[in-house]
Amino acid sequence: MNPLDKIHALDEIEKDILLCMQSAGLALQELGKEKSSQKSAETQSQQFLKSLSSVESKLSEQINYLTQVSTGQPHEGSGYASAKVLQMAWHRIQHARSRVRELEETKAKHSHAARQQQKRQQEHAAAQQQQQQAAAAAAQQQQQSAGAGAGAAGGSAEGGTTSGGGVASGVGGLGSDTSGGMPTN
Secondary structure, eight states, X not given: OOHHHHHHHHHHHHHHHHHHHHHXXXXXXXXXXXXXXXXXXXXXXXXXXXXXXXXXXXXXXXXXXXXXXXXXXXXXXXXXXXXXXXXXXXXXXXXXXXXXXXXXXHHHHHHHHHHHHHHHHHHHHHHHHHHHHHHHHHHHHHHHHHHHHHHHTTXXXXXXXXXXXXXXXXXXXXXXXXXXXXXXX
16 A cells, blocks of 8 residues: 555545444434424434544554554565655755755855955055165165265265265265265265
8 A cells, every 4th residue: 555545545534434423413403302302313323433433444444554564574565664764865955965065154254254354455565665665765765865965065976085085885865985084976
């Protein structure tokens, strides 16, 4: 018997239970009348007992089937074991998907943090480079202004003589006296 047949059997049992309750209700209704018909009440009671017996036997069959299936014992026509394996496989797949999703989120967080850190490092390196360039430009400008001042005082920019009689050497007009005297500006 396949699962669809089991569902149809349970549906039939449900209909029998409704019929049983309906018969009991009609029997009680008949007995509740002032002038009740004993024959009608007995007919409804007999139909109730017949329906109740049918429901009991069908439910017993279903319960016996379920006890055989739930013990894990192999039994003819049972799809319980394969359904359980399938259910567990779906559960494992869902778990794996959720773990992969968590790992992707963690990876995205760390990638974002690494990109931001790399960006900050690049900005810091660029700022340092700009500072170094600014310092070099300031030093060069200072050397040029010092050289211009030395040239105006009478010395030459390169290779000239100083007032102390020595040879001036240096970059940008800043010379040092080789005779031991003070350089001129």
